[in-house]
Amino acid sequence: MVRVSNNLIGILNFVTFLLSIPILAGGIWLSTKADTVCEKFLDKPIVVLGVFLLLVSLAGLVGSCCRISLLLWFYLVVMFLLIVILFCFTIFAFVITNKGAGEVVSQRGYKEYKLGDYSNWLQKRVSNPKNWEKIQSCLIESKVCQNLADANVKESVQQFYNQNLSPIQSGCCKPPTSCNFTFVTPIEWTKSNTTTFTDSDCTTWNNNDLCYSCESCKAGVLQNIKSQWKKVAILNIIFLIFLIIVYSIGCCAFRNNRRDKNSYPRFKGYP
Known part of the structure; x- marks a missing residue:
């Protein structure tokens, strides 16, 4: 029986996989078609983000749906690192934007x-x-x-x-x-x-x-950066809560994979 946590992780990562395609395509388009310094400044971060989302979502999707524990373990490690990085960045953003006003x-x-x-x-x-x-x-x-x-x-x-x-x-x-x-x-x-x-x-x-x-x-x-970073920090908090929920579901899916693997019947004469 397919477990709920595996289904949820599969659906979430399928949606993320679909989102990564236009992001990656947009980054590639900017790198080849952009004319201004500002536009070209954005191409590399967008391409990196697109590739990152593509690989991580594929790992989570295949790991949860095909019950491949190694891929799901990789997915959880990356998710954990992402949560830590976002948490540190949010604290950093609040600290450095605390000073300054018109x-x-x-x-x-x-x-x-x-x-x-x-x-x-x-x-x-x-x-x-x-x-x-x-x-x-x-x-x-x-x-x-x-x-x-x-x-x-x-x-x-x-x-x-x-x-x-x-x-x-x-x-x-x-x-x-x-x-x-x-x-x-x-x-x-x-x-x-x-x-x-x-x-x-x-x-x-x-x-x-x-x-x-x-x-x-x-x-x-x-001052403009400060205002924008304040908004980004607030969005990061919301995103962090979402990531923690997804990470928890991923842990359940990983535990289900291990449990199903250990529950396979073992025949006499086989280890």
């Missing part, structure tokens, strides 16, 4: 961000020239600042000040408020020739390259 600016609808407010680990990631070059390319390719300007081309300075800008728009598309530049458009500002700047971002800003090389832009990216 500062309210007087008479402004948006907040501004400072790099020093975030965890040292995150600061080191964006301060690395190679990392920031890739991030900067993605920001430019996404046209986040140009889209802001196009959407508000006829806007007055007060209307712009009242906007609720995203962290990246606030940090990368305009100079810090402390610079006291004169507003022309959302991405065009006039510097004062007589002002001595205390903020290095004020000297970094120019109307051609905007503030993509500013500390405030890096802080805006970190």
Whole structure:
């Protein structure tokens, strides 16, 4: 008689196997067809994820349905390691995103961000020239600042000040408020020739390259990462609960396989 736990593991892994096919196909498509740095950055992780899901789901599917204990044992070991890794990553995500928040600016609808407010680990990631070059390319390719300007081309300075800008728009598309530049458009500002700047971002800003090389832009990216990682950490907790349930069912299926193997009738003269 086929046991319930074996059936459940078989169904779950069959669904996972079907999901791994479009994921793997998407990764292969990106690696061959992607044109931008941002798209090519995603191809390898997606291919690895697709291959991983494909192999693990096949091991769980064949191991549970064909009663092959070795494959099911491999499946359980991988699942256990995945649970441990996800648990550690979730704790890590909460710890490194615990610091940092936007500062309210007087008479402004948006907040501004400072790099020093975030965890040292995150600061080191964006301060690395190679990392920031890739991030900067993605920001430019996404046209986040140009889209802001196009959407508000006829806007007055007060209307712009009242906007609720995203962290990246606030940090990368305009100079810090402390610079006291004169507003022309959302991405065009006039510097004062007589002002001595205390903020290095004020000297970094120019109307051609905007503030993509500013500390405030890096802080805006970190604020965006922080928000996304918080959501990912919460989803990880839900996924961990699901994985623990699946792992428990897998343990039952493995025990059933061993029990069925040991219950085969033994004939006299055979070990």
